[in-house]
Amino acid sequence: MSNTYTSGLRHKNTHRRTNAPIAAKKPHDIIPALGDSIRIIPLGGVEEIGKNMTVIEFKNDIIVVDAGIQFTDDDTPGVDYILPNIKYLEDRKDRIRALVITHGHLDHIGGIPYLITRLGNPPIYTREFGALLIQKRQVEFPHLPPLNIRIVEASDKSIPITPDLKVRFFGLTHSIPDSTGVIIETPYGDIVNTGDVRVENENGVPAEKEVEQYKMFKDRKVLLFTMDSTGIDKSGFSPSETSILKNIDSIVATAPGRVILATFASQVERIVEFLKTAKRYGRKVLIEGRSMKTNVEIIKHLNLVETDHIVPIEDIEKYPPNKILMVATGAQGEEFAALMRMSNKTHKFIRLQRSDTIILSSSVIPGNDKAVEKLKDNLFRHDAKIITYLDSDVHTSGHGKRGELEWVHKQILYKYFMPVHGSHFRLKMHAELAANLGCPRENIIV
Template sequence: MMTQRDNPEERGRRRIFLARPAMRQGAPGRFTRTTGAGARTPGRLMERGGSSFDARPRGFYSTGGTERQRDYAHSSRTPLRGTHRSGPAREQDKRARTYPRTAESRARKEAPIPPPAHDTVRIIPLGGVEEIGRNMTVVEFQDDIVVIDMGFQFKDDDTPGVDYILPNTRYLEERKDKIRAVLITHGHLDHIGGIPYLMEKIGNPPLYTRNLTALMIAKRQEEFPHVPKLDVHIVETEDRVRVGKLPVRFFNVTHTIPDSMGIIIETPYGSLVTPGDFKLTHTDGVPSEEEEEAYRPFEKEKVLLLMADSTNIENAGFSTPEALVHKTLEDIIKGVTGRLIIGTFSSQFSRMIKIIQVAEALGKKIVVEGRSMKTNIDIATLAKMITVKPDTIIPAQDVSRYPPDRIVILATGAQGEEFAALMRIATKGHKVLRITERDTVVLSSSIIPGNEKAVEKLKDNISRQGAKILHYRTSELYVHSTGHANRGEIEWLHRKVKPKFFIPTHGNHYRLKLHKELAETLGTPRENIVVPDNGSVVEIARGETIHVRKEKAPASPVLVDGFAIGEAQEVVLRDRQMLAEDGMFVIIATIQAGNGKLKKSPDIISRGFVYLRESQDLLHQTRIIIKKTIEDTTAGMNPINFEYVKNILTDNISRFLFQKTAKRPIVIPVLLGV
C-alpha cells in the first residue's frame, strides 16, 4: 500500500511547501522536481547539494514552467520570470532574466524633485505622520537643510521578524551637502533611535540637543562602535544658534523625560515652530506660571508655521499632571503590605527617580530589571539627577535575604514585550524572580496603540499567579500620566502660538485629520492647513500660500533586522541569501497543552544545511536542547504562549547550531499543541 509519504506526487508537493526558496544548485533560478535517485525518501534528509531547490537570490521565472510551478508562484506571490526550458535555451533565459528592483533602481524611476524656489520654505515629514513613531522632518530653505529628530518605530503585525522601522532618508542622502544640522527635541527612541543607523548615511552633520538627550545618544552609540563619532553640540533653551543661514532658537517644554525642548527656525517670512512631544504642567486646567513663561515669547512672534503633536487629540480636557502620579506611587510604596513590582517605561526618568527616592527613604531595597532601565538610571546618576546610596539597589539574587515588604522591583515591559523583564517574570522565564499571591504589580504606563493584545497577555499571566494588579484603566489611583497633550492643552497651544499655517504631526491620518478640524475651529483657515503623508513635499511660497507638490520624497519603510538594514524588498533578498548560504532547519514538536511536555521526540527537517544521516550526534544533541528549552520555558505557563516559546526556541537552537557548525540556517519551529 502506498502511503502519502511514499507517493511521489505528494512528495514533490510537500517539498515545495517546506523548502519554498530552495532550488537545485545545478539549475539556479529554476524550480525542478527531483525523482529517482535524487528524490526525498523516508529517513533521508537532503543536504544543500542534493536538495530539491536552491535558495540563491536569483529571480524566479515569470512565464512557462510546469502547472504546479505556476500554481505555486501564484499562491505564494513568488514571481516567475523567463521561460522554463533546459539545454541551450537556458543560456538564452539567463540573458533575459530580470532581478527584483533595488532601492537604487526605484530611485531612478521616481520623478526627480527640483530644489525649492529661492523664496520658498519646504517641509517634508519623512516619518511620524502615518504612524506613531519614527519621527523625522526635513526643513529646507534655499541652500540649507535642517533635520528635526531621527527616530525609529518598533515592529508591528505588518513587519514580523524585524527589529525596528526607520524613516527613508534617500531624499537626504542625495542632498547631504546641504544638510546643516540635526536638531533633537528629546531622548525618546521614537526621536533618537535612528541616529546610529542614519547619521552616517546623510553625511554625519552636526547634532544639536540638550544635555540629558546628548548623554542618552552617547550611551546608545556605544553599542555601535563601527559608526563615526558624532559632532554633538549641547544647547539650552535660552540659546540661539545659526545653522547655515538659518537662525535657530529653543524653548522649554514639559514631557515625560527631562531636557525636552521645542524648536524655532527663523526665516524671512516668519518662524517655523514645533514643540515636539509636549504636555502642560497645570492645576485643574490652568497652566503653571512656568508654562506661561515658556510660551510668552510667541505673543510677539510672527509664526509662519506650527507643527504640533496629535497623539492625544481624541482625549478631552487636560492630561493628568505627573506630580499626581508621583504622589500616588509614593502612597502605594508606603502602604503596600507585600512585595511591590512596578512596570514602567525606562525613559520615565522623573518617575523612576521618584520611586527610588521614596523607597530609599523608607528603607526598602530596589531591584532594577531591564537593560534599558539600568542604563537610564546610570545616565541619571551621571547627569547628577539622582544620588543613590550604595546598598539601595540590589541584584535580583539577593531578594530572598529581605522580607517581601522591603522589596520594590522596578522593571521594563509594561507594554507586554515578550522578552522584556516583566513578561519574563510573569511567565516564569526569569532566572530568579517569581510572582506570588502576596505581590502587588503596578503597570505604570498607558497602552501604546497596537500593544493591546500583548498587555492583555501580560495581565493574564500575572493574575494567574494570584498577584494584585493596579493599572491606569482599572484603578481609581493615578498610576500613570501620558506624556502627550490632551485636546485642551493642544487648544491652549494654538491660541498661544497663533500660526498662519499649520501641519499636524505625530499620529496616523485619523488623528492628524482630527487635529486639522480642531485648528479650523480655532481660526486657522482650511486652505492654510496641510495633512501630510510620509514623503509629502509641502511648500510655503513667499510666506503667502501653502501647497503640496505632486512629487513625493521616497518614504517606503526601511527595516532593521539585526545588522541588516534595507527597504522591505532588500530584506527579503537578504533572507534568500541566508537560505542559499546556510539553508534552513525546521523543527516540528508536539506539546501537551496541559503540562508543556513533549508528546514525542521532535521531527527535524533540514534543507541546504547539513546531511543529517551523517550528523547523528548533532541531531541527538539538538533534540536534547529542543526538549529542555520547550519544557523549561513552558514550566508553570498556563495557557502556553506558543509564540513566546517559538522565539526562545529559535534563539537557543540558532546559537547552538552556529557554535557547532559555524553556519546560521534559518530556524523555523512548528509547535503543535494537543
C-alpha cells in the first residue's frame, strides 16, 4: 500500500516545474467569492433531524440561525450527542454579527455552550423562554465567559444588525412557549425560517390565531422560504391540541386513583395545561425527571400558571391517590427515566397499583419501538389502566402534518424554497409539495 502511495507521488512530481512544496488549499481557493450575492449554508438540519444551524452571509456580515445538537442512536454507541461542523464560521468569526434562536429545544440551542466561544461570542437574539433555557444550560459550564443575550418580543419591529441586514421575529405555533419564525431582511428580500411549526386547527380548519399570525406576510417580498419538514410524510392535519387536552381532562376527571402523565419534557405548553387540569380537580402535582423539573422551574419563574399545588415526591404518601397527578418523563421507554423505573419496581418512592391511570401522551419516535414495547409490557404487569395515543387522542406532534405545512405555504408568497429539518425523503416530499403549489422546480433547493 505504501509503495503505491510513494510511486504515485513520484509520478506527480515529474509534472511539476519546481521542487517547492505544494501549498495547502486555502478556503478561498475552494469557496467562490461572494460578490453581491447572499450565501446561505445549512450546517446541519438538512438530510437529518437535529443540529439545526444555518449561516446567512452578505458582504462582510454573517448571521447564524440556531445552534442545535443532534441526539444519537444505536448507530453511534458511546456518543452523547453530535455538534454541527462550524469550520466555515470559525474561519470567519470576526464577521459573525448575531446568533438568532427560533425556540428553546435542544436541537436548536443545545450546541451553544460548546460553540459560542468558537464563534467569537456573538450576541444571541432570542425570545424569553429560549433565553431562560439557554441560561439554565449555561450554568453547567461555569468556565465559559458570560453570554451576550438580547431578549426580543415577537411583536418587536425589525432589529437592525448591520446597515444591510435586519432581523424580525414572528410568533407561530409549535410545542414550547415563545416559538418563533425568523425573518432576515436583506436588500433583495426576506429570508424566512419558520423553525419548527404546526398549525392549531379544528378538523382541518386553522384556528383564528393562526390566520392572524401569518397575516404579516401579505405584503412582504420573500426571497427564500425555509421550513420544517418533519411531519411532511403524514397526510392531513393533526388532531388539535385543544381536543387532546379535552380528552386528557376527561380521563383525569373520572380516574379512580393516581394519574401518571408521561410526555416529552420538551412539550412545555402541554405541561402548563396539565398543571391547570390538576388544579381543576384538586390534585397535587409531582414532577419526575430531570429535564421535566428544569422546564417546570422556568414555567414557575415566568408565572405561566399556578404552581402552588406542586409537591415534592417524598410527600406522595401524604395525599389520597385520587388527589395525585404525576407528570413524568420516560414515555419513549428510556431505560433510566422515571416511568421505566416505576414500571420495573426500581423507583425509590413509587410502586404502581391497580387503581393508577397511566397516560402516555406521546407518539413513538422511530427507533424507540422496541423500548416502548418493553415499557408497555412492564406497565401492563401492574394491571393499572394504560392509555396511549393508539387508544385515544392523547398526543399531537409539535410538527405539522402535510396539510398544515401546505396551509402555511399558501400564506407566504416566496421566490425560492428550501425544505429543512428532515431526512432526505422528507425534504424531497416537501419539495414536491412546493412544486405542486406552483413554485418552479429550479427555484427549489434540496
